[in-house]
Amino acid sequence: MHSLTKATARIICRGLACAAEHGEHENEFYDVIISGGGMVGTAMAWSLGTDPNLEGKKILLLEAGNKNVMDKVLDTYSTRVRSISPGSATLLSGTQPYYQTLLSYALITFDKENLQDGMAYIVENDIIVAALTKQLENTSLKNQVKVQYKTRVVMYTWPKSHQVPESIPWVQVNLANGQTFQTKLLIREDGLNSMVRQEAGIPTVKWNYDQSAVVAVLHLSEPTKNNVAWQRFLPTGPIAMLPLSDTESSLVWSTSHRRAEELLQLDEESFVDAINSAFVSQWRLMSVLMPSAGLSHQLPPSVARIGPKSRVMFLLGMGHASEYVRHRVALIRDAAHRVHLLGGQGANLGFGDVACLSQVLSQAAFNGKDLG
Known part of the structure; x- marks a missing residue:
């Protein structure tokens, strides 16, 4: 009887623990939520997580797909490659040595005296994402940046720009699995047909x-x-x-x-x-x-x-949002701008978004301002 009571107690305790854990998860609050864990979204999470002015801020990266793991470079190349400019390479240089080693095998150079360094690097998407994912697993970042894979957002609830009784002051994110998160700032990388951009009512010019x-x-x-x-x-x-x-x-x-x-x-x-x-x-x-x-x-x-x-x-097309930023929301990469791949600058514009937005948020945190 004594052992049965102890076993029952363990089951009850385990049940309570699970319920408490689930309840905490449902209404978890983050300073920044990044929705979309592609190259640019993952780079955004890594950039914010490594900024000393943002130390202690809670960051969540939501990705619909599986975790990108690459222990070694595959023998075959992928068709999904990017031309990475020196500026983007500088931004990503913190992912050394894994990413930087891979860059050296696809350098484009010019035999000109005024071009001392390479003009661009040709790198596969998967390598960039895998390198950034590996960096997010560092012990120093794990406590600050949380990543959830296989997630699907079903609804966003937007705060009013003015005070309304019983309204939430933050952006609320509802997932298909029942989880609910709140955040001061939602950063979205969700492509040309951005759900966030449409719900936020941001006008867009686009054509094929x-x-x-x-x-x-x-x-x-x-x-x-x-x-x-x-x-x-x-x-x-x-x-x-x-x-x-x-x-x-x-x-x-x-x-x-x-x-x-x-x-x-x-x-x-x-x-x-x-x-x-x-x-x-x-x-x-x-x-x-x-x-x-x-x-x-x-x-x-x-x-x-x-x-x-x-x-x-x-298919090829063009798109440009009239605004990149609204109250508690910021658009990056194709959600903000999509260009023809003629110049190979689509991904570089996205990494430029990362550099610019990281700098703005870093300065806001340093000055004690609201990130949203």
């Missing part, structure tokens, strides 16, 4: 470019010092080849929807021929029109084949 992009991983015909990004402007749109290694490059071919569909349907040999023709035909034309100039230029590397199942297509 009537173009699609075909991307693929390219295997070169022979190893080369592959540190040049090639781009050609064709009648239907630009085609670009970005260096990944001495034997591989990443293709980004912007063209009409019809031509993109045709490229997807081509067999591998015909697709490779189309790529080589698109890059080389212009040089042949130049050699005819300008014999003295055409032969002296370096030619793009020849493509031998493409990576298995790496050929995909996506």
